[in-house]
Amino acid sequence: MLGEFEYLLLSATAALQDEAYGATIRAAIEETTGAPCSIGALYTTLDRLEQKGMVKTRMGGATAQRGGRAKRMVRITPKGIEAATQFYRVMRRATIGLAWENPS
């Protein structure tokens, strides 16, 4: 099954659509968790997800701005969507009826 950080990465990627790459994904994760996310952790997990066929990445062109190194753009695959859906469904189901089901 998916891990929890893998899920965060997948969902951030899906939310960012065409703007998903290292830095933006990292920012998105930090915003939803409220905790710092190390960039190294992110890329290793990205590699693993790609190996499992849950995301596809391609190098974009270098942009004409200071530090404009080529970005590695990320896109979620159908398989990734499937896995994320399944993961969320299970978490949701596990929580039905519990005290923390409806957080403030």
Place this chain on the structure above:
Amino acid sequence: MLGEFEYLLLSATAALQDEAYGATIRAAIEETTGAPCSIGALYTTLDRLEQKGMVKTRMGGATAQRGGRAKRMVRITPKGIEAATQFYRVMRRATIGLAWENPS
């Protein structure tokens, strides 16, 4: 942070209240995930959660029935509730606005 299996264990424990011990927790997890859950995995995870102070366990008396070995009863602690709440809140938040937010 919590792992995903740890979360399943915590939520099953909370749901089962006074009837939470190895076998019942296992059955509950298998029901919500739809997948088999090995009993060894369960006890190791239980030990780790106890070390972290998220559950408390105590041995119950042996019951007078076939195979009536003493059960290790499990109860979630306030710290465990706190961690589970936090975990679910983050997962929920990560999912807002995505395609799989409202599964059928």
Place this chain on the structure above:
DNA sequence: GCATTAGTTATACATTGTGATAGTTATCCT
């Protein structure tokens, strides 16, 4: 050319997930 900036890659280690196997304590049956 050298400092600076935005970005990626490599690597090592810690934590969690998971199955196989063994051990304990009871009843059932002959």
Place this chain on the structure above:
DNA sequence: AGGATAACTATCACAATGTATAACTAATGC
């Protein structure tokens, strides 16, 4: 009584995931 069976708990080894540090690359700006 004593072996078969049943309902549990415990241990261990290994795989998969999580996470931080540090190094590398390619652009701009002075």
